[in-house]
Amino acid sequence: MSEICQFTAIPYQLKPSLRRRSVALQIRNGQLTVLAPAGVAKQQIDGFILQKQQWVARHLQLQQQAAVPPDYLLAGLLPLLDEKLQLKVVSDSCSAVSRDGQTLWLQLSNRVSTARRRQKQLELLGAWYQQQAELWFAARVAYWQQQMQVQASAVHIKNWQSKWGSCTSKGLLSFNWRLMLAPCWVADYVVVHELAHLSHMDHSSAFWQRVAKFYPEFKQAKQWFKQHQHLLQLV
Ligand SMILES: [Zn+2]
Structure with a gap:
């Protein structure tokens, strides 16, 4: 599911899971993925991204510097x-x-x-x-x-x-x-x-x-x- 954080405008992929108990962020291939317990409100996820904004920005930037166009x-x-x-x-x-x-x-x-x-x-x-x-x-x-x-x-x-x-x-x-x-x-x-x-x-x-x-x-x-x-x- 493609989403956009309402506070930071950072786009992310949302992966809800029935087994998860807490929200976790992952950065792969220059993209943010949010692993969240099923049913968590978008507002709450976006708030979590806002809290971690600096960490997210730093890691996105690091990966994007190394980003090569996909073949x-x-x-x-x-x-x-x-x-x-x-x-x-x-x-x-x-x-x-x-x-x-x-x-x-x-x-x-x-x-x-x-x-x-x-x-x-x-x-x-x-x-x-x-x-x-x-x-x-x-x-x-x-x-x-x-x-x-x-x-x-x-x-x-x-x-x-x-x-x-x-x-x-x-x-x-x-x-x-x-x-x-x-x-x-x-x-x-x-x-x-x-x-x-x-x-x-x-x-x-x-x-x-x-x-x-x-x-x-x-x-x-x-x-x-x-x-x-x-x-x-x-x-
Ligand atoms: Zn212009």
């Missing part, structure tokens, strides 16, 4: 917003990527040399994510534009390494396709953030007020980036 290709499991797709690679007469339910088929041309196979897979998947991003961001920008009563001049999808979105003074919005590897609520935050720049081109308090008006969880989203942005790489 999704090797794991055969690809995140796509809130979904996880099983990757199946097959040799074929031509290269292509197609989705069938929760399976992502990657046909790799048998003309690709063994030495180039991994690189080629990454290129094909990158192009596929780019297409997904074009569709998803077009839809989410349309939705949020209506909520916020603003209008972007155009939406572009970019292949940046570690920049997530931008907005120009002419109202051109750009988004990184790697946000398709993040949960929906995080990618949505970037949409609201960039659309808010149509009203305020800076990061003034007026800007953040506007973000908060439409996206009250923005602090959690910023926190998510601090802790998890290493996940937003294919390798």
